[in-house]
Amino acid sequence: MKPAELVLRDVHLPAAPAWWPPAPGWWALVGLLGLIALFLFLHQWRRRRRQREWARWFDLAGQAATPAAQVAAMSDLLRRxxxxVDPHADRLREEDWLAFLDGGKTAAFSQGDGRLLLDGGYRPQVDAEAVARLRAVARARFLELMAGRR
Incomplete structure (x- = not known):
């Protein structure tokens, strides 16, 4: 055969790859995203479970027999x-302790219902409404401290 008589055919491209099943890299990406989503879900679930457990601890302290005992239990839990947050915070006294509990955000302890923590556990009679107001403020601060927020 002579070179002039050689008949060439057109170039035939192979068929385009199908979109399914995806390449191994896409499977790895989907798996990695799934692991990240699972980690985030478990992390949030664990945080919520710990928050509920801490709140239950605080609520158990509110079941003391007398209002004075409730104030003493709240004070003890707040110190713990x-x-x-601060290993030396439980040694603070009087106004320094209340200022620490305020955390620089509000004055709920140093000028509000939180002042009951100073001597409420030692009083023979404590107003139940004042203890209820203190419980709301102290519970929120307790949960913040347990979460490690100053």
Missing amino acids: AARR
Whole structure:
């Protein structure tokens, strides 16, 4: 055969790859995104479970027999939680303790219902409404301290 008589055919491209099943890299990406989503879900679930457990601890302290005992139990729990943020916070006294509990955000402890923590546990009679107001403020601060927020 002579070179002039050689008949060439057109170039035939192979068929385009199908979109399914995806390439292994896409499977790896989907798996990685799934693991990240699972990690975030478990992290949030664990945080919520711990928050509920801490709130239950605080609520159990509110079941003391007398209002004075409730104030003493709240004070004790706040001091224990404060050690999570600052190891020396449980040694603070009087106004320094209330200022620490305020955290620089509000004056709920140093000028509000939180002042009951100073001597409420030692009084023979404590107003139940004042204890209820203190419980709301102290519970929120307890949960913040247990979460490690100053």
